[in-house]
Amino acid sequence: QKEVEQDPGPLSVPEGAIVSLNCTYSNSAFQYFMWYRQYSRKGPELLMYTYSSGNKEDGRFTAQVDKSSKYISLFIRDSQPSDSATYLCAGAGSARQLTFGSGTQLTVLP
Amino acid sequence: DAGVTQSPTHLIKTRGQHVTLRCSPISGHKSVSWYQQVLGQGPQFIFQYYEKEERGRGNFPDRFSARQFPNYSSELNVNALLLGDSALYLCASTHTSTAFGNTIYFGEGSWLTVV
Numbered sequence: 001q002k003e004v005e006q007d008p009g010p011l012s013v014p015e016g017a018i019v020s021l022n023c024t025y026s027n028s029a030f031q032y033f034m035w036y037r038q039y040s041r042k043g044p045e046l047l048m049y050t051y052s053s054g055n056k057e058d059g060r061f062t063a064q065v066d067k068s069s070k071y072i073s074l075f076i077r078d079s080q081p082s083d084s085a086t087y088l089c090a091g092a093g094s095a096r097q098l099t100f101g102s103g104t105q106l107t108v109l110p
Numbered sequence: 111d112a113g114v115t116q117s118p119t120h121l122i123k124t125r126g127q128h129v130t131l132r133c134s135p136i137s138g139h140k141s142v143s144w145y146q147q148v149l150g151q152g153p154q155f156i157f158q159y160y161e162k163e164e165r166g167r168g169n170f171p172d173r174f175s176a177r178q179f180p181n182y183s184s185e186l187n188v189n190a191l192l193l194g195d196s197a198l199y200l201c202a203s204t205h206t207s208t209a210f211g212n213t214i215y216f217g218e219g220s221w222l223t224v225v
Contacts, residue, residue, distance in 0.1 A: 034214075042218055042219075043200055044217065046213055046216075094139075095158075096158070096214075097158055100153050100154070102151050103151070
């Protein structure tokens, strides 16, 4: 079993839709949770960073972490074609070594 | 400020050869980590260096090695290349190994193809 499980998709939504991306993890030592966006053949770009459980909002993006159920979510409101990318969730413990999911490929159709 | 810079951006090597990949962290960042991303997968942790010392190693064979220099730049070396080493190699920098809230920034990566 992988430490971080992520539905690979692909996920296709119309422009303006609310997108929900989800991951589960198994390592109880994880304290830090990130969402990265990766465009084709580019390096990952940090979107959201959360420490421990709770919600964090930044513009159209909301990240949620539920440590009791080991569930990580990213919501994108008013999705845009420019949001089309692969979204990677990641967790890390005190060693600060990221463990990534396999990524979800998102396409937002105009 | 310049971001994390990596070189070369693309390279092709033959099985059995050796490769060196280079990374310059963001100015002021003292910690560098290396990740391997195979096509269709998420990045996988290889090494972490802080203040020129190895602070972590992932589940990779001894053919993989790295080092960090006094200016905090880093090299990743891979010996006896295999076809399965074909991947995007990513370098990430953070300010310190303890203040994780500073977040991790990735470079654009080095695309390695082994033929």
